[in-house]
Amino acid sequence: MSFNIGLLLLYLRFFRNRNRLTSIKNNEIKDKPENEDRFNVNDFFSRLPDLCIDEIFKRLLRKDIFNMSMVSSRFFPLTNEKSLDEIKWEKGSLAFYKVRFKFPFIAIGLITMKIAFLTANGYHFRLAVDRLNRPDYDIKFDYGILMNENGELIEKKRNGPFNRDDEVDFPYDAEFFSNLSMMLNGHAVNEIEIFYPILNEPISEQGRQRERKGDNLIYFNSCLVNGDDDDITHFFRPSQSILPYLIGYDELGVTNMILDRNWLVPLCMMAIDSLDQTTNKKCRLDFVIDGEITGDEISLQLRPNYEVFEKDERKIIRYFQCSVVNYGYVIKRADGRIAKIEIINYELIQSDNLVHGISVKVEDRDVDRSEDEN
Amino acid sequence: MVLITLVSSDEQNFPVERELLKQSGTIETLIVNMNLDDEDTDAAAMPIPLPNVKGDVLEKVIQWMEHHKGDPVKEGDNEDNNAEIVVPQWDDDFFKPAMYGSKHLELTVAASYLDIKNLLTLSCKAISNTFKGKTGPQIREEWGVPNEFTPEEEEAIRKENEWSE
Known part of the structure; x- marks a missing residue:
């Protein structure tokens, strides 16, 4: 990703130039009579204020915005304004994928615009860049991250059909995520979903078809209720290094990711702390843990300024072929910020596994102890 | 008919x-805030200074x-699909003579400063x-914009944009 460093340098230069431009402008106006070029810039277009250039760029087509970024170091950062994202990423499927089989595993026909990727461990992520809700959605270009034979990550961005002959492997775990954030290259990501894990197994023809139809989101609850779909049993267990990547989102649904039950408390505390950096002051995390956790175990893991309350009522809810037990805890930070943990024990029909569906809701409000305890 | 006097930067x-x-x-x-459109107010005695707009530009704006x-004057943010706005023939002829020069750009800056939404939209669209x-x-x-990129930087951006071709 050496060219990313080049881009970073460009941004730095832009800010330096901008300061210089302002100081020149002020001196010019004070010291010299007003001439044709009041900004000491020798071309007309560069004299426009950023606001006007932004107005002009908003009226360009996608390809022209990319062309404008080549014009000057002043325009380059302006073409990366967030307000242009909708035009730049319009009608595109941005897919991070590995090409392991003859057919690359890609997300086609999504109504939402997402970056989807699948690791060699079988984690399939989709990162929403933006939402487009239009029926005439079609694929104009794709964006892929692949690993070449030297083990380096490369970006592939192209139009039209995918090259089916690329056989490459995919990076793993923490390194993968840090590379991913670099590759996102500042593009806004407002949602992350991890779905459809494959666990190193070949993708079935059925699975591929499902992807192509865009019917590709499998939520835990629907899996449980339907019960007869083979794919749903493929839960996956990431390493602990995934934890930092799960926070910072307003809503995260990873209902087929199994986390170690001992990671639940650190994750909740991280989620509570992360609210300091967000404006929404609310977040929700759905995932699964591998065993039951008690109030005592939670309180042992808490840092000194946190405490835990247990909801004493255990509700038994009956779904189609099984019953689930619903209970919960509330973790409270000293300043009143809380994480409500709702735990639902699901018994999987296909196997004898008992997994614990977790829904963590973090809020920025004072906990009403009596209400939560009842 | 109430006449309001505008004063350009060159007075x-x-x-x-x-x-x-x-x-x-x-x-x-x-x-509205100064009640200048009140018949009883001597509007002519209260000219509005526009220190950011030169006389020749203001003349074009008034034209x-x-x-x-x-x-109809648009309210709030422009929700139109920007790519589909068509510049009417009259406006196209109006903008064209000065298109690559400073006059058109000064007109755009004036439209932004005076908050004339329709003029800003059409003028920006004409430029785009x-x-x-x-x-x-x-x-x-x-447009006579100087090339400030080093060859390496230009290559980096070209790579970045490769896929949009």
Whole structure:
């Protein structure tokens, strides 16, 4: 990703130039009579204020915005304004994928615009860049991250059909995520979903078809209720290094990711702390843990300024072929910020596994102890 | 008919019909807040100084407003699909003579400063139309923008944009 460093340098230069431009402008106006070029810039277009250039760029087509970024170091950062994202990423499927089989595993026909990727461990992520809700959605270009034979990550961005002959492997775990954030290259990501894990197994023809139809989101609850779909049993267990990547989102649904039950408390505390950096002051995390956790175990893991309350009522809810037990805890930070943990024990029909569906809701409000305890 | 006097940065006076000025958010706010459109107020005695707009530019702005007198004024953010806005023939002819020069750009800056939404939209659209289908170096040449990139930087951006081709 050496060219990313080049881009970073460009941004730095832009800010330096901008300061210089302002100081020149002020001196010019004070010291010299007003001439044709009041900004000491020798071309007309560069004299426009950023606001006007932004107005002009908003009226360009996608390809022209990319062309404008080549014009000057002043325009380059302006073409990366967030307000242009909708035009730049319009009608595109941005897919991070590995090409392991003859057919690359890609997300086609999504109504939402997402970056989807699948690791060699079988984690399939989709990162929403933006939402487009239009029926005439079609694929104009794709964006892929692949690993070449030297083990380096490369970006592939192209139009039209995918090259089916690329056989490459995919990076793993923490390194993968840090590379991913670099590759996102500042593009806004407002949602992350991890779905459809494959666990190193070949993708079935059925699975591929499902992807192509865009019917590709499998939520835990629907899996449980339907019960007869083979794919749903493929839960996956990431390493602990995934934890930092799960926070910072307003809503995260990873209902087929199994986390170690001992990671639940650190994750909740991280989620509570992360609210300091967000404006929404609310977040929700759905995932699964591998065993039951008690109030005592939670309180042992808490840092000194946190405490835990247990909801004493255990509700038994009956779904189609099984019953689930619903209970919960509330973790409270000293300043009143809380994480409500709702735990639902699901018994999987296909196997004898008992997994614990977790829904963590973090809020920025004072906990009403009596209400939560009842 | 109430006439309001606008004064440009080079101190030229432009008496303008009050009705026309409804198109300019900046001036309209001022008029309403200062009660300048009241028949009893001596509006002529209270000219509005526009230190950011030169006389020749202001003249063009007034000319444009006269032609668009009575057009509906857009409220709030522009929700139109920007790519589909068509610049009417009259406006195209109005902008064209000065297109690659400072006059048109000063007109755009004035439209932004005076908050004349329709003029800003059309003027920006007219400028953006000149970029259509042109490469970075072509645009640079047409508008006389100096090339500040090092060859390495240019190559980095070209790589970044490769996929949009």
